[in-house]
Amino acid sequence: MRIEAHALEHFYGHEKVLNGVDLVIEPGSFTAIIGESGSGKTTLLSILSTLLQPSRGSVRYDGKTFGELGNIDRFRRHNIGFVFQFHYLISYLTLRENVALAALDQTLVDPLLEALGIARLEGRYSDEVSGGERQRAAIARALINRPSVVFADEPTGNLDTKNALGVYELFKRFSIEGTGFVVASHDKKIADYADIIIEMEDGVVKQIHQR
Amino acid sequence: MITPLKALRKNRFKTALIFISMSVSIAAIFLISAISGGVVSMYSSMLKTDGDVIVTQKGIADTFFSDINRSLVSSIAPMEGVKEVSALILGAAPVEPLPIVGIYGVSENRFKSYTLKEGSYPSAGEVMLGSKIYETLKRPETILLSKQTFKVSGVFKSRIGFEDGGVVMNLSDAGELFHKSASIFLVSLSDLSRSDALVAEINALGNDLEAKTTDSFIDSYNQFKIIQTSSDVIGAMAFLMGILGIVSMMSMVVNDRKAEFGIMRSVGLSSGVIIGRLLSETLLIAIAAYAVALGASLGILELIEHADKFQGYINGEITAALMFNVFAVSVTMALVGTFLPALYASRIDPMSLIQRGGA
Ligand SMILES: Nc1ncnc2c1ncn2[C@@H]1O[C@H](COP(=O)(O)OP(=O)(O)OP(=O)(O)O)[C@@H](O)[C@H]1O
Numbered sequence: 001m002r003i004e005a006h007a008l009e010h011f012y013g014h015e016k017v018l019n020g021v022d023l024v025i026e027p028g029s030f031t032a033i034i035g036e037s038g039s040g041k042t043t044l045l046s047i048l049s050t051l052l053q054p055s056r057g058s059v060r061y062d063g064k065t066f067g068e069l070g071n072i073d074r075f076r077r078h079n080i081g082f083v084f085q086f087h088y089l090i091s092y093l094t095l096r097e098n099v100a101l102a103a104l105d106q107t108l109v110d111p112l113l114e115a116l117g118i119a120r121l122e123g124r125y126s127d128e129v130s131g132g133e134r135q136r137a138a139i140a141r142a143l144i145n146r147p148s149v150v151f152a153d154e155p156t157g158n159l160d161t162k163n164a165l166g167v168y169e170l171f172k173r174f175s176i177e178g179t180g181f182v183v184a185s186h187d188k189k190i191a192d193y194a195d196i197i198i199e200m201e202d203g204v205v206k207q208i209h210q211r
Numbered sequence: 212m213i214t215p216l217k218a219l220r221k222n223r224f225k226t227a228l229i230f231i232s233m234s235v236s237i238a239a240i241f242l243i244s245a246i247s248g249g250v251v252s253m254y255s256s257m258l259k260t261d262g263d264v265i266v267t268q269k270g271i272a273d274t275f276f277s278d279i280n281r282s283l284v285s286s287i288a289p290m291e292g293v294k295e296v297s298a299l300i301l302g303a304a305p306v307e308p309l310p311i312v313g314i315y316g317v318s319e320n321r322f323k324s325y326t327l328k329e330g331s332y333p334s335a336g337e338v339m340l341g342s343k344i345y346e347t348l349k350r351p352e353t354i355l356l357s358k359q360t361f362k363v364s365g366v367f368k369s370r371i372g373f374e375d376g377g378v379v380m381n382l383s384d385a386g387e388l389f390h391k392s393a394s395i396f397l398v399s400l401s402d403l404s405r406s407d408a409l410v411a412e413i414n415a416l417g418n419d420l421e422a423k424t425t426d427s428f429i430d431s432y433n434q435f436k437i438i439q440t441s442s443d444v445i446g447a448m449a450f451l452m453g454i455l456g457i458v459s460m461m462s463m464v465v466n467d468r469k470a471e472f473g474i475m476r477s478v479g480l481s482s483g484v485i486i487g488r489l490l491s492e493t494l495l496i497a498i499a500a501y502a503v504a505l506g507a508s509l510g511i512l513e514l515i516e517h518a519d520k521f522q523g524y525i526n527g528e529i530t531a532a533l534m535f536n537v538f539a540v541s542v543t544m545a546l547v548g549t550f551l552p553a554l555y556a557s558r559i560d561p562m563s564l565i566q567r568g569g570a
């Protein structure tokens with residue numbers, strides 16, 4: 001899926017945090033969004049992933065505007081995965097139930113848990129596993145419907161180096177199979193995995209590096 | 212385990228809190244409605260037991276002030292369609308240690324409407340006590356009324372709380388005590404179709420009398436109107452408070468779960484599905500709280516009815532209609548209280564929900 005953002009602006013109250021962002025995410029690409037804290041990464045990611053409506057400007061998905069996508073929940077379920085900085089697993093559901101929550105094909109749940117190395121923890125709740133395991137469950141939830149693009153907001157923010165690298169390797173694996181990734185991070189290491197690096201500063205795109 | 216139960220169990224503390232608040236709100240609705248309804252129905256049933264027509268002094272606001280000549284009984288008794296006329300004096304006086312007790316002076320032909328449990332009907336200088344007050348006063352042999360000592364001749368049982376907590380004596384003794392001839396006449400009819408004609412005939416006797424059928428008396432009696440109106444007002448307020456309690460609890464729950472709502476939408480679940488899940492949870496709580504509140508209310512009413520302190524003055528009945536109404540209100544409010552905030556949440560961007568919520 002090709003995502004095209006045009007002249008995005010966003011306000012929280014009177015504070016303007018995105019100030020005219022234009023960019024294109026090519027299908028299946030691995031894009032990193034880097035920038036200082038407060039530069040607008042989370043806001044941009046939320047808008048691109050349909051979780052937030054921009055104050056001004058537009059985003060097109062394979063040429064369609066937000067209004068033309070039809071049922072937005074359905075669109076999200078089929079096409080988009082989101083990994084939050086904080087895992088945001090639902091506390092009263094087990095890891096497996098969290099992953100299966102919106103699964104279109106329940107038979108894919110077990111193989112995916114297996115692939116992410118958390119099959120043996122499937123019956124545990126999020127407060128009964130480690131931070132890295134939680135984040136892997138959250139990644140499994142984002143991947144379960146084979147979305148065309150996964151957005152990840154500081155997915156390694158709460159992880160140590162070893163676990164962080166594990167997450168990136170995982171992304172790379174699915175990226176090779178064709179899933180697109182847009183990952184926001186402070187962590188410069190992400191650059192090693194990305195095809196495109198978008199650098200944000202004060203609500204605008206400062207630079208785009210292509211590799 | 213089904214998911215709604217799981218969600219409730221995981222938030223045990225909050226679930227308990229909501230459950231308790233809802234139960235209390237519902238029980239308050241039950242108790243106030245039942246008790247206020249009970250007071251009026253008790254008064255009316257006391258008057259209805261053996262009076263089809265009631266005669267009082269003209270224009271009085273309260274039967275306690277009514278004063279009519281008891282000798283008029285002999286003018287009414289021979290009228291066509293009359294089965295029996297009894298005269299009553301309704302009064303109230305302190306009986307140590309109780310601050311106020313209902314005193315009923317009745318003509319002898321009315322004694323039979325009291326079911327004797329012990330002893331005999333009172334003759335001059337004697338009284339008969341309702342079983343409740345008899346127990347409250349610890350089975351006395353005599354009682355002191357306005358400095359006069361009366362011998363307790365017997366104990367009667369009455370279904371009507373006011374009477375069961377009251378003192379019954381001879382009409383003439385009561386006349387001396389309260390300085391009046393009679394408060395009211397209760398006329399029972401052998402031919403009910405004559406009631407209107409009879410009312411007219413008695414009114415034609417003049418002499419400051421006013422006759423009414425019991426039904427129209429109850430409808431027009433100021434005291435009943437006051438009790439009925441104030442109980443309606445209090446009942447409505449309890450209802451409102453209960454409803455507000457339920458709605459605010461429910462919106463707190465949903466508010467609390469905004470983030471969860473946002474997460475579910477971020478993975479592509481539709482608002483309809485999410486609202487459905489929340490509704491089934493609140494419905495579970497509402498039904499359980501209703502059941503507990505109903506059980507507790509029935510228990511409390513039973514206790515009150517048998518508590519010495521209230522001398523049977525307070526009793527209440529939870530009718531099937533009340534049960535149904537309260538059930539409908541509880542469930543509706545739980546649903547509305549969930550649905551409105553949930554609907555509101557479904558219109559907000561998932562990301563805003565997640566950031567505001569903090570799962
Ligand atoms: N919900 C909100 N309400 C008000 N202001 C917000 C909100 N979310 C973000 N902001 C502000 O918008 C600006 C951009 O925030 P954003 O979260 O997009 O930055 P970021 O690049 O993701 O930062 P970080 O690296 O710290 O996560 C910041 O100044 C922030 O304070």
Ligand SMILES: [Mg+2]
Pocket residue numbers: 041042043153
């Ligand atoms: Mg951020």
